[in-house]
Amino acid sequence: MVDETPDRSELRFENEDGLWVGIDNGYVEYFAYSGDGNDGGYSGRCFEITTVDDEQVTLKGPWSSRAGCVNQRSFGPVVDVAITTDPSTLERGHTFRTGTLTLEAAKQAIDLVDEPCHLEQRLKYSDDEPVWVAVREQKEVEPA
Numbered sequence: 001m002v003d004e005t006p007d008r009s010e011l012r013f014e015n016e017d018g019l020w021v022g023i024d025n026g027y028v029e030y031f032a033y034s035g036d037g038n039d040g041g042y043s044g045r046c047f048e049i050t051t052v053d054d055e056q057v058t059l060k061g062p063w064s065s066r067a068g069c070v071n072q073r074s075f076g077p078v079v080d081v082a083i084t085t086d087p088s089t090l091e092r093g094h095t096f097r098t099g100t101l102t103l104e105a106a107k108q109a110i111d112l113v114d115e116p117c118h119l120e121q122r123l124k125y126s127d128d129e130p131v132w133v134a135v136r137e138q139k140e141v142e143p144a
Helices: 067-071 087-092 103-110
Strands: 013-016 019-024 027-032 046-050 056-060 078-082 098-102 117-124 129-136
Touching: 019 067, 027 067, 067 078, 067 129, 078 103, 078 129, 098 103, 103 117, 103 129
Parallel strands: none
Antiparallel strands: 013 019, 019 027, 027 098, 046 056, 078 098, 117 129
16 A cells, blocks of 8 residues: 555656666656567557656556566665555455565565465566565464
């Protein structure tokens, strides 16, 4: 649950190896886009972004990518999360919206959870991409 998410126009994106990443106050957005011929993602939809140099760039049909790809570059670590600004959504037990946070912001969020849990790093996919997942801590049961 977050109060708000930044509008994409507020983010400033950097590019490394075809991965465009924008980070603002712990919130992260990213796209995989390498230029001409890489325009089939999001059904060819165009995304207007602003670079850290205040240059306007149009990404036509980028792909969404994943946190593990971001973490293999100099942008991370980041964590893919379920996110919402609507408390009633959480009351129903689901969000239907994904987002990404910096690892620091995700740790702050997990500290607010009522049950004991922590973030644990794992390597996934064929490239051993570092990802962080929430893990519920086991409660110790005292013998009767």
